[in-house]
Amino acid sequence: MLGTMKPTNSITKTISHKLKNISRTPLSSSSIPKEKVDCLVIGAGVVGIAVAKELSVKHGREVLVVDSAPTFGTGTSSRNSEVIHAGIYYPPNSLKAFFCVRGKELLYKYCKDHEVPHKQIGKLIVANGLSEIPKLSALMTRGIQNGVESLTMMDSYEAMTLEPELQCLKALWSPSSGIVDSHSLMLSLVGEAESHGTTFSYNTAVIGGHIEGNEIQIHVSGSNAIANWNGRSELDSELILVPKLVVNSAGLSAPAIAKRMKGLPNGIIPASHYARGCYFTLSNTKSPFKHLIYPIPEVGGLGVHVTLDLNGQVKFGPDVEWIEGIHDIPSFLNMFDYSVREDRAKQFYPAIRKYYPGLKDGSLEPGYAGIRPKLSGPEEGSTDFVVQGEDIHGISGLVNLFGIESPGLTSCMAIAEHVAAKLLK
Secondary structure, three states: OOOOOOOHHHHHHHHHHHHHHOOOOOOOOOOOOEEEEEEEEEOOOHHHHHHHHHHHHHOOOOEEEEOOOOOOOOOHHHOOOOEEOOOOOOOOOOHHHHHHHHHHHHHHHHHHHOOOOEEOOOEEEEEOOHHHHHHHHHHHHHHHHOOOOOOEEEEHHHHHHHOOOOOOOEEEEEOOOEEEOHHHHHHHHHHHHHHOOOEEEOOEEEEEEEEEOOEEEEEEEEHHHHHOOOOOOOOOOOEEEEEEEEEEOOHHHHHHHHHOEEOOOHHHOOOOEEEEEEEEEEOOOOOOOOOEEEOOOEOOEOOOEEEEOOOOOEEEEOOOEEEOOOOHHHHHOOOOOOOOOHHHHHHHHHHHHOOOOOOOOOOEEEEEEEEEEEOOOOOOOOOOOEEEOHHHHOOOOEEEEEOOOOOHHHHHHHHHHHHHHHHOO
């Protein structure tokens, strides 16, 4: 029998207690303890946190966020360029275009209202060859179609006056682009959500689920239990959560979790592809740039670009390295390879010198790496965000978020608005 609805703090204490004390002997489905919850968000990345904040602050719902990591934002949300994108790159009428433009507006306002460190420093997208100039013009046209304001095409003199270390033939100036401290943003969103009753349960991994009658039942286990899994025996859930609403916002592992939900048609779950991107930092020198500098986009990414953090440190990246996926269980624990090999710098120097010829040998140091949760592979072209609700999979109260790569950080609050509207219509 399911218990009556409990206050969120009580639910979390119950989850923590049960995950620590449940016997490790295999459990039959009938003997696994169950807990009712109102809204369940799977994944405490920036999008999951924003969804939790939206549901609790704007709509007064009781929200439980579960994540297999020891804290929030340990995956893609903390391994990116921390750029507030304007909305230039994405096909008109796409979710990426809409969410980016709307999200930028919401993000700047939120950061200002909540004193989250950020800066609207602007971006130059540069063309360094004659063949790239039509591509730059096409980006400007696309940005205008998407509602990006104040875009300006600059000749080389104008751009290089703005940035004396830059070399280019033409540049597209985007004044509304900026940077944000992603950790401070997530910390603020977590605080907002918690102050309105949201609870975060870390070290709690979702390993699957099933549909029983008209209820979604989500199987969870302590992260330690699945970290010690032998890879052969059946993985047992230690607790079943029975939520009214579920948002699968698990980032890199969102498709793997969806595939483990019995009753969800496999045919509607997109294939996963993974593109690792490495960053290198500029050592022992003052920043040569005051603005973001981007080359023409490449397949799989936006090219090795210049990013500044709020302390003025220069980062170059990310590149694109297509990697094999991993088994679903390791993906639940974010056991991807985030190492940055020093020899990858050999590919960075010529890419950067196309627009920054003054880059000195030996000045790049390994920074960090992130992995894009992509829905298309090499040479397949870009794909849109996938926000999958009942109209697609037929299950009431469930939204799956797939392929939330860039501009996911910029879009987080717009995605949250959309998800809440979809669930609460």
